[in-house]
Amino acid sequence: MGSLFKKMARSQLAIPLFALFLLVVFNLIRDPEFFSITIATNNDGNAVLSGNLISILNGASAIAILSIGMTLITSSCKGQDISVAAVAAIAGSVFVSVLRANEITIPVFLLAFLLSCVVSVLFSLFNGVLVAVFKIQPMIATLILFSAGRSIAYWINGGATPTVSSPLLTSIGGFIPGIPIPTPILIMVIFLILITLVLRFTNLGLYTQVVGINEGTAHLNGISPVWIKLIAFIISGVCVATAGCITVCRIGLINHETLLLDAEMDVILAVAIGGNALSGGKFNLYGSVIGAYIIQALTVTLYAMKVPSAAVKAYKAIVIILIVVCSSPVVKDFVVRMYKKMFKKQPEKEVQAKAA
Amino acid sequence: MKTKKILALILAAALALSLAACGSAQTSKDKDGLIKVGIVNNPPSESGYRAANVADFEKVFSEANGYKVSTFYSLKNDEQLNAAQQFITDGVDYLLISAAATDGWTNVLENAKKAGVKVFLFDRMMNVDQSLFEAAVISNMEAQGRMAVQWLLDQKLPEYNVVHIQGAMGSDAQIGRTKPLDEQFANGTMKKVVQQTATWDEATAKQIVESVINSGEKFNVIYAENDGMAKGAVAALDEAGITHGKNGDVVIIGFDFNKWALREVLAGNWNLDVQCSPFQAQKIHEMIQTLEKGGQLTEKIVINEERYFDCNTITQADIDKYGIGD
The missing domain is CATH 3.40.50.2300 (Response regulator)
Structure with missing residues (x-):
């Protein structure tokens, strides 16, 4: 029992899962109906699931997808890419301009998505080369696109906020007819399965951590740190394009100024809440994804509590400070020590009881 | 080292000369008869509104309408202030400003007044004395x-x-x-x-x-x-x-x-x-024409006509x- 607790407390996922659990309990006490899911018929005549739980899972999908790429970059490069939201705006703009230039059919849609992926990967590689080859600190290297990205998106859009509408887009950003679960959730699940398979059947995860922990050792063992870092940026590029396109499909509009506004900070936060060291090295992807859901659950909770507009950010900040402090090594060790002290007196009895 | 110093001297001299040239050319009109206008605005990438606003000013303040225009776009107030000061130094006749922030403009507008530059505000008001600008065309x-x-x-x-x-x-x-x-x-x-x-x-x-x-x-x-x-x-x-x-x-x-x-x-x-409405250029154009003909402006604050x-x-x-x- 004691060792299980110790293992749990030391586990990377302990704090994020505990925080999520607290949020759920808090909401259930506040409103027992909070997580109830109902079936509604939408204006297109499809039966769809709705409720706060669906809103949280749906709303977090873009941040969750982005956090996958960010975790890999954080682990291997010992720093963060702060340009993800700006590059997502570029990818979304490319996506919209291809769709607007053609009649929207499935092949055109796929082409548009593919093209936005290519563009986004190229921009991401630009960051990657600066970081991996020129050894510029990630935050400085990505600062370039952080500030220039939305201007580039503006240039692609010709300064306007172009709209696109098609049943196809609604089924990606909303619901596929006949399937009651929002499509972004499904896309997120597909991403998670894909990345799990990649990590399980390739050495990418191991190599990424090795590069993050000690580049010299990695190099001596025949792992190219440059390539590992570039691969992280390529994967992140695909994640960014997907997140951008999903967000465009949700509303049917690209606004380069507000698309995924401040999302880079939420994504980095998700990685941190997930128990990953922002200084690189060991990582846990699922932690980051849970972090993304915590942030969204928090946002939805604040909306449901009708917190005044001006105070939303302050409330969010307080909760996040609590989570981050609780997951700090100092507090964790303290909790483990306290636990030991409390249960030290009767270890023999416990053993006897177990034996009996 | 020495060459650098000489270069610096030459540059400084050139700067002084160009300033003097501007000073002497501060009559109402440029050599080619164009009215010199400096526009300080927010960048068109800010929003669809701003893009339309910038396009509107580009259309109205054209050479065909008798203007020689310099523009500066920034979301940052301090950059805007520097640019406005530069336009005053360059000896523009009119300075049109949509300020990024409402505060901090008094000094620059006083300099403009001393230099005889007439100031119009558009789109956004700023916290300054009303005597420091000719008129403001704003949305309410x-x-x-x-x-x-x-x-x-x-x-x-x-x-x-x-x-x-x-x-x-x-x-x-x-x-x-x-x-x-x-x-x-x-x-x-x-x-x-x-x-x-x-x-x-x-x-x-x-x-x-x-x-x-x-x-x-x-x-x-x-x-x-x-x-x-x-x-x-x-x-x-x-x-x-x-x-x-x-x-x-x-x-x-x-x-x-x-x-x-x-x-x-x-x-x-x-x-x-x-x-x-992002369309303020036409109104300002009309007011500048009135001033150029020696007329007086009747309104200090013009509210854009807006509808639904x-x-x-x-x-x-x-x-x-x-x-x-x-």
């Missing part, structure tokens, strides 16, 4: 909000349960468009179901409306402080199967007059859109004439 965000609220009252709905989606807190548009609605909430004619900021973000607006729907509270009006957020709100209604617009359960109100938004009004998906269209009266011609973007 509060009047826009009043227009929307008055229209809403005229609909004589049996009850008003309003979901109010605000822009970025503290921005001019948010403050102006929130105030008239807040007054209705305060005097009890309308009920505030939710009042939340989406910081102009479409996806956030959708989440806010989703959360209201999930809470099961009744509402029949969505007052979104710009078009994008109204579109996000409508996306949430569509997913929940709630009808909106003409003959719908929920009244939709947006601001800014994007062409796509006006098309939603025309199609009856939305009920009302209120203009925020609702789903019962809008026509395609209105969209073509007043809509911004495409």
